[in-house]
Amino acid sequence: MLNKIADYEPVVGPALIQELRLLAQHLKGRPMQHVNATAVGGGVAEILNRMIPLFLDLGLDARWDVIKGGERFFTITKKFHNMLHGRKEEISQEDLDHFQEVSQMNLKEMNLNADFFFIHDPQPIGLVHKKGEIGKKWVWRCHIDSTVCDPFLWNYLEGYVKNYDAVVFSAPSFSKPLSIRQTIISPSIDPLSDKNKDLSPEMVDQVLEKFKIDRSRPIITQISRFDYQKDPLGVIKVYRMVKRNIDCQLILAGGGATDDPEGLQILEMVQKEAQDDPDIRVLFLPPSSDIEINALQRASDVVLQKSLREGFGLTVAEALWKGKPVVASAVGGITLQIAHGYTGLLSHTIEGTAYYVKQILHNPSFAERLGKNGREHIRQNYLITRHIRDYLLLMLSLEKEGETIYL
Amino acid sequence: MSNEMNTTSFKFSTSLDLTETLGRRAKNLQELLLHLKEVPPSSVYYHTHRFLQQHQYLSPEPPNDFAYWVKNVLGDKVLGEKLFSIDILQFGDIESLRKEIVRTLEEYINLSPDALMRFASLGHEFYFMKSVQFILPLPYEAHSLEEFNEILRQVTIYSIYYHMFDARLRLGKNDNDFSMWLKSCVREEKLAKQISKLDPYTHTLEELRTKICSLAEERLHA
Numbered sequence: 001m002l003n004k005i006a007d008y009e010p011v012v013g014p015a016l017i018q019e020l021r022l023l024a025q026h027l028k029g030r031p032m033q034h035v036n037a038t039a040v041g042g043g044v045a046e047i048l049n050r051m052i053p054l055f056l057d058l059g060l061d062a063r064w065d066v067i068k069g070g071e072r073f074f075t076i077t078k079k080f081h082n083m084l085h086g087r088k089e090e091i092s093q094e095d096l097d098h099f100q101e102v103s104q105m106n107l108k109e110m111n112l113n114a115d116f117f118f119i120h121d122p123q124p125i126g127l128v129h130k131k132g133e134i135g136k137k138w139v140w141r142c143h144i145d146s147t148v149c150d151p152f153l154w155n156y157l158e159g160y161v162k163n164y165d166a167v168v169f170s171a172p173s174f175s176k177p178l179s180i181r182q183t184i185i186s187p188s189i190d191p192l193s194d195k196n197k198d199l200s201p202e203m204v205d206q207v208l209e210k211f212k213i214d215r216s217r218p219i220i221t222q223i224s225r226f227d228y229q230k231d232p233l234g235v236i237k238v239y240r241m242v243k244r245n246i247d248c249q250l251i252l253a254g255g256g257a258t259d260d261p262e263g264l265q266i267l268e269m270v271q272k273e274a275q276d277d278p279d280i281r282v283l284f285l286p287p288s289s290d291i292e293i294n295a296l297q298r299a300s301d302v303v304l305q306k307s308l309r310e311g312f313g314l315t316v317a318e319a320l321w322k323g324k325p326v327v328a329s330a331v332g333g334i335t336l337q338i339a340h341g342y343t344g345l346l347s348h349t350i351e352g353t354a355y356y357v358k359q360i361l362h363n364p365s366f367a368e369r370l371g372k373n374g375r376e377h378i379r380q381n382y383l384i385t386r387h388i389r390d391y392l393l394l395m396l397s398l399e400k401e402g403e404t405i406y407l
Numbered sequence: 408m409s410n411e412m413n414t415t416s417f418k419f420s421t422s423l424d425l426t427e428t429l430g431r432r433a434k435n436l437q438e439l440l441l442h443l444k445e446v447p448p449s450s451v452y453y454h455t456h457r458f459l460q461q462h463q464y465l466s467p468e469p470p471n472d473f474a475y476w477v478k479n480v481l482g483d484k485v486l487g488e489k490l491f492s493i494d495i496l497q498f499g500d501i502e503s504l505r506k507e508i509v510r511t512l513e514e515y516i517n518l519s520p521d522a523l524m525r526f527a528s529l530g531h532e533f534y535f536m537k538s539v540q541f542i543l544p545l546p547y548e549a550h551s552l553e554e555f556n557e558i559l560r561q562v563t564i565y566s567i568y569y570h571m572f573d574a575r576l577r578l579g580k581n582d583n584d585f586s587m588w589l590k591s592c593v594r595e596e597k598l599a600k601q602i603s604k605l606d607p608y609t610h611t612l613e614e615l616r617t618k619i620c621s622l623a624e625e626r627l628h629a
Binding site: 013014015016018019022023147148169172173175176177178181182183184185331340377380381389390393394396397402403404405406407 | 421423424425426427428430447449460461479529530531532534536537538539540541542543544545546561562563565566
C-alpha cells in the first residue's frame with residue numbers, strides 16, 4: 001500500500017504536515033524526475049521508493065527512472081564510487097569511453113521530460129547533456145562522501161557537474177570549489193517503512209528465533225552492505241576485544257545491491273574470518289528483509305557503524321530512531337547524526353570503538369539516555385518529511401532569486 | 408513583513424531554511440578570522456542560530472558553530488568558552504554580532520599567538536555555510552490573547568523560531584514579533600515585556616513555547 005503524507009501526522013505532528021502541504025501548493029502539478037542506477041538495494045533506492053508516492057500525494061507530478069548498464073559499466077562506476085571515497089583505482093581511457101557510450105545509450109532510451117531533474121550519484125551523471133536540448137532545472141545529487149576524492153576522477157566528473165544548476169551534498173565536508181550552487185541536504189529514513197516502523201516484542205522474538213540468536217547474552221550489531229568501506233573485518237576485531245570482558249555476540253547483517261559487484265568478495269572474506277566463532281553471525285539478507293533488519297536492530301544492545309568512509313550512514317539514523325545506543329566512526333554524515341556523548345558515541349579507532357561498546361554494555365542508564373536523545377534528534381532532522389521539505393525548497397529556490405524568499 | 412502590524416490581528420508565518428555551502432573552509436583560527444570578515448551576514452546568522460532548530464534536547468555543548476568547532480575540533484576550550492558566552496541578545500543586528508566575534512578572536516590571538524598552531528584534520532575543517540530563507544504565511548490569525556495562546560500551542564517550532572529570532576536579528580526589528588504585537592495591538596505591555604526578557608538562546612524551542620504559553624495563561628487567568 002502506498003504511503004500518504006497524512007500518515008506521518010502522528011509521528012511529526014499535524015502542524016509540520018500542514019507546512020509541507022502549504023509549501024507544495026507552490027509547486028502543484030509541476031513535473032519532477034529522479035534518476036538513479038538501481039531500483040533495489042542501497043540507501044538511494046530505498047529513499048526514492050518511499051519518497052515518490054509522498055511527492056505525488058502532495059500534488060507534484062513525480063516520477064523515478066533507473067538507467068541501464070551492463071556488468072562492465074557497473075564495475076567502472078563502482079570504481080568511481082571508490083575513488084570518490086579516496087580509494088586508489090586503475091581507470092583506463094577505455095573505461096571512460098565505455099562510461100560515455102552507456103550514458104549516450106541511456107540518453108537515447110530514457111524519456112527525460114520534467115521541469116526539475118534530480119540525478120543521483122555518478123552513474124547517470126551524463127544525462128545532463130540533455131539540458132542543452134530541453135533546458136529546465138537540473139540537480140546533481142551526490143550521496144557519496146567525497147571529502148578525499150581522487151583528483152583525477154573529480155576533474156573528470158566536474159566536466160559534467162558544471163552543467164547542472166545545483167549540486168546537493170549530504171554533508172558540508174563533501175563540497176568542492178564549484179561555480180554552481182551547492183546545497184546541503186541530508187538524506188533521511190522513513191519511520192513508517194518496514195525497516196523502521198514499530199514492531200511488537202513477539203515479532204522481534206520471532207525473527208531472532210528464526211536466526212537462532214541467543215537473547216540471554218548482549219548483542220552487538222552492524223547492519224550494512226558487505227563493502228570494504230563498512231570495515232566488517234574491523235567490526236570483528238572490535239567484537240573480539242569486547243569479548244575478552246563480556247560474553248557477547250556479534251551480528252553482521254546486510255545485503256548487496258545490483259550496482260555493487262564487489263559485495264560477494266567481501267562477504268566471503270568476512271565468512272572466512274568468522275567461521276570458527278559460533279557467536280559471530282554473518283547474515284547475507286535478500287532485499288526483502290526489512291522486517292528482519294528492523295527486528296535485529298531492536299534486539300541489539302549496541303549498534304555499530306564502523307565505516308572507514310560514509311556518505312551519510314542511514315543505518316545510524318535507523319538505529320537511533322529505535323532508541324538504540326550507537327557507536328560509530330566519526331566520518332562523513334555520521335558526525336551530523338551523532339553529537340558525541342549526547343546522541344551516541346563517535347570513535348576513530350578499533351580500540352576506541354571496543355572501549356565505548358564496553359562502556360555502554362556496563363551502563364544501561366547511560367545507554368538509555370543516548371538512545372532517547374538520539375531518537376529525538378532523528379525526529380527533528382532526519383525523517384523523510386524533512387527531506388521532502390528540503391527538496392521542495394530547493395526546487396523553489398531554483399526559480400526564485402534572493403536569500404529571503406516570501407511565498 | 409512577518410505579520411501586519413497595521414491591523415489588530417497577529418498573522419502567523421513560518422520560516423523554512425535551505426542550507427548552502429559557500430565553498431570556504433578554515434583549518435585554523437587565522438583562516439576562520441579571514442573568512443568570518445568576508446562572508447555574507449546570512450552566514451554569520453546561520454552559524455550562530457542553526458543549533459536552535461536542530462538540537463531539541465538540552466546539552467552543555469557550545470550553542471554556536473564557531474564555539475563548537477574551536478572547542479571540539481581545535482581543542483581550545485578557553486576560546487571556545489569565550490565564543491559561546493557571547494550574549495547574542497545584546498546585539499541589534501548581525502554586523503555588530505560579527506564585530507564582537509571578530510574582536511573576541513583577535514584579542515585572543517594577540518594574547519595567545521600559540522593558538523594559531525592548532526589545526527583541524529582533513530574533513531573536520533570549518534565549512535562556511537548560509538541559508539536561503541523561505542517565509543511562508545500560515546492560515547492562522549489571532550485577534551485576542553486567548554486566540555494567540557491557542558494558536559501558539561499548535562504551530563511548529565519553526566514558526567515560533569521565526570517570530571522570536573528572525574524578526575529581531577535577521578530582519579532588523581527591535582524586538583520579537585510576539586512582544587511587538589502584544590504591546591501595540593492588544594495593549595498587553597507587561598506580558599510583552601516578560602516575553603522580551605526571556606533569553607531564547609538558553610531554551611529549546613519547545614521549552615520556549617511552553618514558557619510563552621504559560622505566561623499568556625497566567626495573564627488570561629489573572
